[in-house]
Amino acid sequence: MNDPRPLGIFDSGIGGLTVLAELRRRFPGEHFIYLGDTARLPYGTKSPETVARYALAAGRFLLARQIKLLVVACNTASALALGALRAALPVPVVGVVEPGARAAAAATRGRVGVIGTESTIASSAYVRAVEAHCQGVRVLTRACPLFVPLAEEGWFDHPVTRQVADIYLTDLAAAGIDTLILGCTHYPLLRHAIAAAVGPDVTLIDSAAAVAEEVDGELSRGRLGGDGRGRLELLVTDAASRFARIASFILGDPLPAPLALVDL
Template sequence: MADRPIGVFDSGVGGLTVLRALRSALPDERFIYLGDTARLPYGTKSGETVTRYAEQAARVLVGRGIKLLVVACNTASSVALGHLAAVFAPLPVIGVIEPGAAAACGASVSGQIGVIATEGTVRGGAYERAIRAVRPAAEVVSIACQLFVALAEEGWVSGPVAEAVAQRYLANVVGERPALDCLVLGCTHFPVLRQAIAAAVGPRVRLVDSAETTAEVVVECLLRSDLRAGHRTRGQDGAGQAGVRFLATDAPARFARVGAVFLGEAIAPEDVELVDL
């Protein structure tokens, strides 16, 4: 079991920010990443639809013999995590909501925490519940920032368009809450827009990205379950990228081009396998 890969899925390429953190924390592990690019975004869809999509994506990864599943999609984590854990038990299933909430609780001094996410994540209220489970007195304000997903997918992560959208979403909210000192980037697409978001909220608000915290939780789970891989020579497992196989449900060439922004390195289009869910 320890030699099996870790499965990671998202509605598109945003989850590659989580994969990036996982690879950094676990250099000896192999990964399979699936981006459901044919059906993104998940954030505007009903909880029932997202749950169905998430189970279909997870089944593809489980069929590839994974040892652990990371749901690198905030919307799917917010509505489908419990369902996936029950359906695929005893496979460990880890989402990004609880690690992000824990990081926010640790980062905020005032206890006033903002969450920016997709419509689906905000509607489900998962971040508010997770934050208050750790810090009951916390005051949480959630803002749906759906256009950030489109900007990230188009690669418009800086410049006047990104800055104007961030200002429209965030400037008034932060201005009306002077004690708000922490903002959770509650969608895996949002970290690549960090510069524009930071400019909109100002230096007093700390930005929290759940990717690194999620990687820490995965490390703990592997150690606890005795599933940590032993040392291996990276790049000698048949994957095009060192230790990673990429799957996409549509447009592999676009996945490779846009995904490079999120992963922080080039992805060869021929290394992206087209799959049908």
């Protein structure tokens, strides 16, 4: 296995960096190109047609950069555009919904909660995916629109964030979920506030680890493993200083690569 082509990782913005961080830990010898579509974020409040159009533009852009595999590190795009991306791109495409659902199905004792953006929850993609892996499971969902702005404000474990988490999650906790899928790549940043709201007996599923498993499988299956020279490119469609600040929370300060501005 010695395929020097890069892995492409795509998100509407910043949240996917939590997946990038996990992939870099797991595959230090790979070349990663991260593309954050920051000029058009967020996707989570937009319609399925618009999300699919944006995701295809991003996928084609990365394909032109000779990627060997695409990770869609955005729950909304995974929920709404994975089929379109797989049909359009001649490389393996890994989303975050399927690996997260599989991990939840393996962990649950029967009651799974799913939280995400309005679009992700409205798509029911997680519900279908969990049910496909786990007969008789009960899946309860809740959209949490303020979690992304709270994460982007840097209020990871702030009293306001704890209060919002209590409001959003009270019904799921009362319904007795035993497993909770963090169905948005921003949400691991709020892990402590979310855990406090649902209590210590609920297993939190962060799809980053599950995605890394699936990427590992694809690299082995396709004999796509890299050349051992780890590299990183960080591309954004809008260079607002906000992105750099939040990226530093996730990847460390200073950033491991400069932010480059690109136009889709």
